[in-house]
Amino acid sequence: MEPSTGDSRPMQGGAPTHDRTSASPPALLIRQAFPSARPMGGELATYHLTATQAQWSMAAAAISSDAGNRPESPSRLIALWGASDADGRPLASAVYGLADGLLWVDLPLDPQSRQYPDLSRAFFFAGRMQRAIFDLGGLRAIGADDVRPWLVHARDADARSPATDYPFVRVSGAGVHEIAVGPVHAGIIEPGHFRFSVSGEKVLRLEARLGYKHKGIDARYTQLDPILAGRLAGRVSGDSTVAHAWAYCMALESAAGIELPPRAAWLRALMLERERVANHLGDLGALANDAGLAFGLAHFSRLRELWLRESDALYAHRLMMDQVIPGGVLVDLDASMVPRIGQACRSMAEEVQRLRAIYDEHPGLQDRFRGTGTISTALARQLGMTGLAGRASGLGRDLRHDHPGQPWSALSVHLCLSSQGDVAARVAIRFDELLESLRLIEAIASRLPPGTHHRALRLPQGHHCGAGAVEGWRGEVLVGLEIEVKGDRSRIVRCHSHDPSWQNWPALEHAIIGNIVPDFPLINKSFNLSYAGHDL
Amino acid sequence: MWQILRQAVRIGICPKSSAREESEPVLMSPAEVSDRQLQADLRAALGRALSIRVVDAGSCNGCELEINALSNPFYNMEGEGIHFVASPRHADLLLVTGPVTHNMAQALVDTWQAMPAPALVVAVGDCGCTGGIFGEEGASRGRVSAVIPVDAHVSGCPPRPSAILAAIRSAVQGVAGA
Ligand code: SF4
Numbered sequence: 001m002e003p004s005t006g007d008s009r010p011m012q013g014g015a016p017t018h019d020r021t022s023a024s025p026p027a028l029l030i031r032q033a034f035p036s037a038r039p040m041g042g043e044l045a046t047y048h049l050t051a052t053q054a055q056w057s058m059a060a061a062a063i064s065s066d067a068g069n070r071p072e073s074p075s076r077l078i079a080l081w082g083a084s085d086a087d088g089r090p091l092a093s094a095v096y097g098l099a100d101g102l103l104w105v106d107l108p109l110d111p112q113s114r115q116y117p118d119l120s121r122a123f124f125f126a127g128r129m130q131r132a133i134f135d136l137g138g139l140r141a142i143g144a145d146d147v148r149p150w151l152v153h154a155r156d157a158d159a160r161s162p163a164t165d166y167p168f169v170r171v172s173g174a175g176v177h178e179i180a181v182g183p184v185h186a187g188i189i190e191p192g193h194f195r196f197s198v199s200g201e202k203v204l205r206l207e208a209r210l211g212y213k214h215k216g217i218d219a220r221y222t223q224l225d226p227i228l229a230g231r232l233a234g235r236v237s238g239d240s241t242v243a244h245a246w247a248y249c250m251a252l253e254s255a256a257g258i259e260l261p262p263r264a265a266w267l268r269a270l271m272l273e274r275e276r277v278a279n280h281l282g283d284l285g286a287l288a289n290d291a292g293l294a295f296g297l298a299h300f301s302r303l304r305e306l307w308l309r310e311s312d313a314l315y316a317h318r319l320m321m322d323q324v325i326p327g328g329v330l331v332d333l334d335a336s337m338v339p340r341i342g343q344a345c346r347s348m349a350e351e352v353q354r355l356r357a358i359y360d361e362h363p364g365l366q367d368r369f370r371g372t373g374t375i376s377t378a379l380a381r382q383l384g385m386t387g388l389a390g391r392a393s394g395l396g397r398d399l400r401h402d403h404p405g406q407p408w409s410a411l412s413v414h415l416c417l418s419s420q421g422d423v424a425a426r427v428a429i430r431f432d433e434l435l436e437s438l439r440l441i442e443a444i445a446s447r448l449p450p451g452t453h454h455r456a457l458r459l460p461q462g463h464h465c466g467a468g469a470v471e472g473w474r475g476e477v478l479v480g481l482e483i484e485v486k487g488d489r490s491r492i493v494r495c496h497s498h499d500p501s502w503q504n505w506p507a508l509e510h511a512i513i514g515n516i517v518p519d520f521p522l523i524n525k526s527f528n529l530s531y532a533g534h535d536l
Numbered sequence: 537m538w539q540i541l542r543q544a545v546r547i548g549i550c551p552k553s554s555a556r557e558e559s560e561p562v563l564m565s566p567a568e569v570s571d572r573q574l575q576a577d578l579r580a581a582l583g584r585a586l587s588i589r590v591v592d593a594g595s596c597n598g599c600e601l602e603i604n605a606l607s608n609p610f611y612n613m614e615g616e617g618i619h620f621v622a623s624p625r626h627a628d629l630l631l632v633t634g635p636v637t638h639n640m641a642q643a644l645v646d647t648w649q650a651m652p653a654p655a656l657v658v659a660v661g662d663c664g665c666t667g668g669i670f671g672e673e674g675a676s677r678g679r680v681s682a683v684i685p686v687d688a689h690v691s692g693c694p695p696r697p698s699a700i701l702a703a704i705r706s707a708v709q710g711v712a713g714a
Contacts, residue, residue: 152675153639183643186622188590188604190597191640212639213594216675223671232669238598238694282601295540301608302550308605319598321693358539532597535637 028066042254045101064122077123079498082133092116118143151211171197190531201516213535221495237533242275243472245324250468251481264328265406273437276473280434290522291368328454345438369424373511373523386503387475392426394419399471426526475500499533589627595634598694599661624650635667635676
């Protein structure tokens with residue numbers, strides 16, 4: 001039974017009630033709960049723990065019960081993947097977020113049995129990650145319910161239409177029928193298969209089948225030079241190229257033990273916020289269009305094009321690919337551009353405010369947005385949602401706000417939050433974050449610290465691990481990396497890029513339940529998750 | 537409603553309302569002039585109808601963003617009679633992005649086979665042309681031409697919208713001239 005939809009199995013502790021907050025236990029801290037974890041260095045407070053099987057399970061239990069017991073707890077699983085160490089021995093790896101930083105747990109596995117304790121009972125969305133781990137490296141979670149394949153559809157090169165032989169969960173009953181869509185869709189979107197079980201127009205269950213875009217990115221990393229692999233990281237999900245490339249470079253810089261020049265961090269932040277603006281502009285137009293207001297698409301796609309042309313003028317690349325490089329950024333910002341950036345932000349903010357007023361006062365649009373595709377705060381917590389969609393459902397987490405490194409601590413990033421959890425809330429969060437990003441861009445550009453924008457990276461001899469995490473426009477992007485340097489030869493032992501879409505895909509399947517089929521495109525767009533970033 | 541009309545009048549037709557755009561702080565790219573030439577060429581070759589189907593065979597989604605941009609008011613493809621259609625059976629031309637993944641190869645072949653003649657194919661982006669940074673082994677089968685025949689290639693990562701338009705033109709002029 002696929003646990004991701006239609007199954008509201010409570011997590012440990014169940015949904016907490018608010019009056020328990022006063023009596024809640026103290027925050028779970030890495031330094032107290034995991035004293036043997038070793039600080040890794042780098043921009044984020046990251047700790048590394050090589051665990052035994054018992055420690056692996058205990059860490060998961062402690063972190064998931066902290067998440068279940070305290071509504072305000074930031075404790076969460078961020079990523080889970082499998083790899084081989086430098087000697088080819090299998091490893092399971094998990095990265096958790098806690099109040100005082102990130103905890104990376106490595107579990108060395110027995111090369112014969114290749115098994116590790118299941119995490120899907122403690123963390124809802126871990127099930128699919130575990131299925132992916134099995135597909136990619138043959139490591140099996142002991143005790144997992146769902147062992148269907150996930151990213152690898154057919155081992156045989158000539159196998160036909162893999163979706164037809166995939167065991168979807170069936171819903172039976174009078175009048176229930178299935179609608180199958182994909183992998184190739186009608187619009188210009190990424191491929192994936194969706195199986196709806198409906199009764200009349202109402203959706204009883206949705207199950208996604210992803211993995212069509214699986215290209216073997218984790219394996220590809222190990223064939224590339226650690227410096228050049230930043231280019232691959234920037235292509236895990238093209239719409240989040242800055243976030244993914246930054247997370248990779250942060251991991252490499254932390255592995256190399258170098259400190260980023262302050263100006264480089266500020267210039268990266270400038271691009272990260274530009275990326276957020278570009279994506280929100282695109283989504284706000286597409287959301288109105290999916291609700292029948294083509295006017296919104298015309299105007300927002302115009303604004304997006306103007307914005308991309310401005311990025312092109314600044315970086316000679318409309319999406320800013322390959323601008324974040326190990327050791328800093330590719331190009332410095334000329335002081336003469338600062339007034340132009342400020343001016344562009346202010347005029348963009350004005351345009352966006354004007355369109356927001358039109359959206360807010362459009363009854364037809366609001367009727368489609370409100371109460372559609374709702375995820376309550378309690379459910380969002382159970383599902384372990386992240387990022388923009390999480391904040392629209394009341395989960396107040398944002399790495400720029402919670403673990404402020406440079407430059408965020410100097411900018412006091414406003415946390416945009418709503419507890420409504422519907423399409424309207426995800427639209428409102430986009431508007432709020434868009435305007436906040438425009439404010440940040442202007443502030444960053446005008447307060448850039450002096451100094452160099454790039455410092456060449458020298459990789460130290462030996463084995464080194466590093467982690468990087470960045471709040472991209474969808475949510476937290478994480479990279480875990482291990483490099484080996486021998487003489488003048490360096491290689492990537494293992495590297496994993498995690499996109500927040502992993503957490504939020506199962507949430508989309510919950511959001512559609514009880515809604516009508518024609519609202520699916522709208523609800524789907526309100527999440528706008530990455531297929532490429534998930535399929536790897 | 538009047539607010540919508542007011543906004544429509546305020547912005548006008550873009551990018552032709554050059555006086556307004558010049559007063560904007562953001563600069564126009566010089567590519568814009570050639571975009572119009574491209575559109576005129578396409579119209580000359582096609583009359584007013586070209587139906588395009590897009591298949592993402594494994595891209596990073598960067599190429600999709602730029603194909604989507606073709607529908608914005610600056611490139612105005614729909615206005616020029618070029619439509620993105622939902623079914624391959626209605627399509628004259630197939631735009632394919634990404635290195636072709638193992639998992640998408642069959643769906644790509646099925647889509648291409650469902651198209652009526654001339655079933656033109658344009659491979660979009662470095663990935664579509666060569667497999668790009670993802671390579672051509674393991675789960676990525678690489679270039680589009682390894683899976684279906686290709687009429688025109690457009691490199692770039694991602695290619696600019698005007699470069700995609702130019703590749704569409706060269707594929708179409710290829711059959712028109714034949
Ligand atoms: S060519 Fe570049 S933008 Fe296009 S799919 Fe490949 S990596 Fe992405």
